[in-house]
Amino acid sequence: MGSTPTTGYVERLTVPWWLWLPGLGGAALLAAEIWLGSSGVRAWLPFVVLLPLAAAGLWWLGRIRVRVADDELLVDDARLPVRFVADAIPLDAEGRREVLGVGADPLAFVVQRPWIGGAVQVVLDDPADPTPYWVVSSRHPDDLAKALLAARSQLAGRAARS
Structure with a gap:
């Protein structure tokens, strides 16, 4: 089934x-x-x-699509299973500028569109991956962060029941 x-x-x-x-x-x-x-x-x-x-x-x-579906974050052709998401932080324009500024980690995965003010920083917890976080532009960063955390919680709930 x-x-x-x-x-x-x-x-x-x-x-x-x-x-x-x-x-x-x-x-x-x-x-x-x-x-x-x-x-x-x-x-x-x-x-x-x-x-x-x-x-x-x-x-x-403007072709890039951002989706949270089937326990994954999909950004264009990149896929991130939500089991590796430690946190999802919605960012306004100032927060995005700070995260992508001088102190940005060069190993971060970034999909940034300058005409979109908001973004979400997805902090990762995957020891096998050197990428510390993803930064993804979003017009609705609060909704994207909530969807990511909800998908992670659903996955954890299913894992606990089985």
Whole structure:
């Protein structure tokens, strides 16, 4: 008898709409500089190439998904079993700046998006892994931290019952 997959938290770290404006505007400006009143292919090719390329780049920057599901924290393609989570600390913009600042551990796993103010520091308890903690950007760091700690508690409860 298999257990059904559970999802405790899902978030996509998308690029906000207001960053799309300068991104696409910069691509349009560069295309206009290449064009500079020319005719023929040089009149339309820069716009056809650079605008979709800028849109694809902005989409790619916002592709990261953060999930707590099936007793794991999944950040893009990285997986962390919740049994190795010692603590999950929600961080505001100032706390994130402090954790990622001068005193940051170079072995930490970081998925940081500068347009997202909050983050969660996930302190690890895995003697086989030199990574001391993960820092993951989140628009809802309190919810992500609660979901991680709840998943860890559920796992510990199931282990105690069996």
